Amino acid sequence: MTFEVRDLEFRYREKPVLDGASLEIRSGEVFGILGPNGCGKTTLLKNLNRNLRPNSGSVVVDGSDVSEMAKKDIAKIVAAVPQANEIRFSFTVRDIVAMGRMPFQRQFEGDSSSDLQIVDQALKDVGLYDMRDLHINEMSGGERQRVIIARALAQTPRYLLMDEPTNHLDVNMQFEVLDLVHRLSREKGLTVVIVSHDLPMASRYCDRIAMIHDHRVMCCGTPEEVLTPENMKAVFNVDAELSVDSKTGKHTVLLHGVAH
Numbered sequence: 001m002t003f004e005v006r007d008l009e010f011r012y013r014e015k016p017v018l019d020g021a022s023l024e025i026r027s028g029e030v031f032g033i034l035g036p037n038g039c040g041k042t043t044l045l046k047n048l049n050r051n052l053r054p055n056s057g058s059v060v061v062d063g064s065d066v067s068e069m070a071k072k073d074i075a076k077i078v079a080a081v082p083q084a085n086e087i088r089f090s091f092t093v094r095d096i097v098a099m100g101r102m103p104f105q106r107q108f109e110g111d112s113s114s115d116l117q118i119v120d121q122a123l124k125d126v127g128l129y130d131m132r133d134l135h136i137n138e139m140s141g142g143e144r145q146r147v148i149i150a151r152a153l154a155q156t157p158r159y160l161l162m163d164e165p166t167n168h169l170d171v172n173m174q175f176e177v178l179d180l181v182h183r184l185s186r187e188k189g190l191t192v193v194i195v196s197h198d199l200p201m202a203s204r205y206c207d208r209i210a211m212i213h214d215h216r217v218m219c220c221g222t223p224e225e226v227l228t229p230e231n232m233k234a235v236f237n238v239d240a241e242l243s244v245d246s247k248t249g250k251h252t253v254l255l256h257g258v259a260h
C-alpha cells in the first residue's frame, strides 16, 4: 500500500508552485516533507487528499487515483490535520472529535457505540479525555491543536497528513504528539506524512524525507541521505549537520548558522 504522487504540476492561477513533483510514501512510515517557506509543501499535502486538484499528473492512494474517488471514500482512508485550526462555533471537545466519524455515518445517523469508543480512545491518545466536555473556545492554541489531531485519529485513517503539527505546542507537547504518531505508525501501521520546518524534529522522527526545492522533489530518502550539509546549504542557506544525540541515540540536526 502506497501513496504516490506522479509528475504533479500545480499552479495557483498563473503562479507555478509544483512542476513535475513525484514521490512515493510507503505504508507504515513517518514521512517528512521539508523545504523553505513558500516552496509548496502545504500545496503538495492538500493535493494528497484532493483538497486541491493538480493541473496535471496524479495522486494514487493504495492503487486508486484520488481524482476518481468520492470525497467520503478518501476521508475513510486519509485524515488531515490542517495548519490553521479556526473553529468558529462553540462545540465541545468531544463533539469536534466525533466529527471524525462522519465519513462512516449516513446522513442524520447518530454515533454508534463503536463510534463513541473510537472517539474516547482518540481523546485519551492525545491526553484530552478529562477535558472532553469543555468548549473549544475555552482552550489554548496547543489544546485546540490536540483536539484537531484527535478528530483526525477518530477517522481511523490509514494515512494521517499533518501540516506543521507542532506549531502551537510547547516543547513537551511537541515530543508527546510526535511520540504518539510515531507509536501509532509502529504499532498500528499508520502512515504519517508531516510537513515541517523543524529539521531536528524531522530528522528524529521521520523514516524518510522529501526535500522540496525549485518546484519539485529535489531528493527523497532517509534523513542521512537527504539532510546532508550540502543539501541543507543549497536549500536553506544554513551551515548545518546531521548528528546523533549521544543521550538518546537518535538523529538530530545541529544548526550552526547562516552559511557563508
Ligand SMILES: Nc1ncnc2c1ncn2[C@@H]1O[C@H](COP(=O)(O)OP(=O)(O)OP(=O)(O)O)[C@@H](O)[C@H]1O
Pocket: 012, 015, 017, 035, 036, 037, 038, 039, 040, 041, 042, 043, 044
Ligand atoms: N490560495 C492561494 N492562492 C495563490 N497563491 C497561493 C495560495 N496559497 C499559497 N499560494 C502561494 O503558493 C506558494 C506555495 O505555498 P505553500 O503554502 O504551499 O508553501 P509552503 O511551502 O507550505 O510555505 P510555508 O513553509 O511558508 O508554510 C507560495 O508562494 C504561496 O504564496
